[in-house]
Amino acid sequence: MSNTFELFSILANIILSLIVDLSIFTKISMVKFTSSQKILVTAFYIFCFIASVLIPSNVVVNISITIVEILFFTLLGLRNTKDKFLILGAALLLGIFDSITIILSNLILFLFPILGSNNLDFFTNIAIIIISYLLLLKIIPKIITNLTSTNKKVFIGVLSYIYISSTVLNAYVLSDTKPTEVIIVSLALLFLQSIFILIMYISLVEIQKKLLSHTQQKELLQEKQELEEYSSYLEQNEDDLRRFKHDYQNILNSLKIDAQEGNVKGVIDKLSEYTNSHFNEEALRKYKDLNHIHIKELKSIVFSKLTQMYNLGILYSFGCESEIYEIPQNIDLLDLVRVIGITFDNAIEAETDYFNSNLLQKQDLRIEAMYYQDHDDFEFMIRNRIPNSDITLSQLTEKGYTTKKQHPGLGLANVKQFSQKYDNVIIDYHIKDTWFIFNLTILPIDEVTD
Secondary structure (H helix, E strand, O other): OHHHHHHHHHHHHHHHHHHHHHHHHHHHHOOOOOHHHHHHHHHHHHHHHHHHHHOOOOHHHHHHHHHHHHHHHHHHHHOOOOOHHHHHHHHHHHHHHHHHHHHHHHHHHHHOHHHHOOOHHHHHHHHHHHHHHHHHHHHHHHHHHHHHOOOHHHHHHHHHHHHHHHHHHHHHHHHOOOOHHHHHHHHHHHHHHHHHHHHHHHHHHHHHHHHHHHHHHHHHHHHHHHHHHHHHHHHHHHHHHHHHHHHHHHHHHHHHHHHHOOOHHHHHHHHHHHHHHHOOHHHHOOOOOHHHEOOHHHHHHHHHHHHHHHHHOOEEEEEOOOOEOOOOOOOOHHHHHHHHHHHHHHHHHHHHHHHHOOOOOHHHOEEEEEEEOOOOOEEEEEEEEOOOOOOOHHHHOOOOOOOOOOOOOOOOHHHHHHHHHOOOEEEEEEEEOOEEEEEEEEOOHHHHHO
16 A cells, blocks of 8 residues: 555656646746647656656656756747747756755755655645745746846856756755755755855846946936927027018018019019028028927937037938838837938048048038838938049948048948848948938838738
């Protein structure tokens, strides 16, 4: 009877451990297996079950089965998702769970010998697995957050350390016939080291949060300054329009008299004089068409570059006649903004360099750009003067090329990487007369897939 119960307890422990391991992995990795993969998992677990029953239990067997289980789930999980950190973290945690529950079981049976008699060790082991699993469920959301955060590599390192340490301790516990000192000393060391590592990790996360908060505050301050400048620009235009409305009647009456007398030249001269004295052409076109851009990031990058060109005294024009509310969904907006920023920077640097090198006069510096959208696509064009006939397209696309001798420029190498990342992006650039012209077109994703 005792032999039968002992066999039953072994089988029950193995089955429960395998089920819990599978649950831990799927809940953390969020992987949903296909029908064929479910069959493969079942076959693998049958193999593990038979191996655990037929091969005498020892340190090597137990640790080997756990390692094989970790490798199996890692490889299988990577076929379902490309988030390797989430998969590896889930696999490591099931290994940590197995080691910790074995260590706890041995420790409790040592501290309370009565639980090891009359087959109570079976219920003790089952209780430890179930309670540990329920406690783990409560912190799984935090674990997932750490495995998907910017600190995921560090967190994987922490999990790897805890797994290796707990496995080594587990090996000592299972191999020592009198594990009293081994358990107490090793468990204390493992606990202290794990706490130290976790504290270091938490401290690192807090430092990064503070740095991120500081960066976000700088970005918010910059956005606030840009918004204030844009608001001031709009208010100035509104004041100009109000003054124009006030003067309109007087101007009209004056022009009527000249027109009635047949003094056409006088009419033209008065209009020209009033226009020159009351309207600043550069100021009026400073932020032209920005009101048509309804994506904050796309508006912000253009706003900052137009401001930069205005302050540098570079003649420019920007156009956006279309109302832009969205871009094709597969495009990472930060990637697009980065490319637009790079092309603006290249154009501004080139014009500044030509002026400093006396290749262009101040009044000849010119940059033209535009956004355009028709249906679900998106287009961006920018062009700038290139009087240097020695510059070739191959040079402009070399990583590190710049017309500035003391500047490590980016050329268009990063732009090429952007086009290679997305199938629905078309990039064209060419030199025509004294202009370098850059065109970026993003097609609707359905046009590419179809």
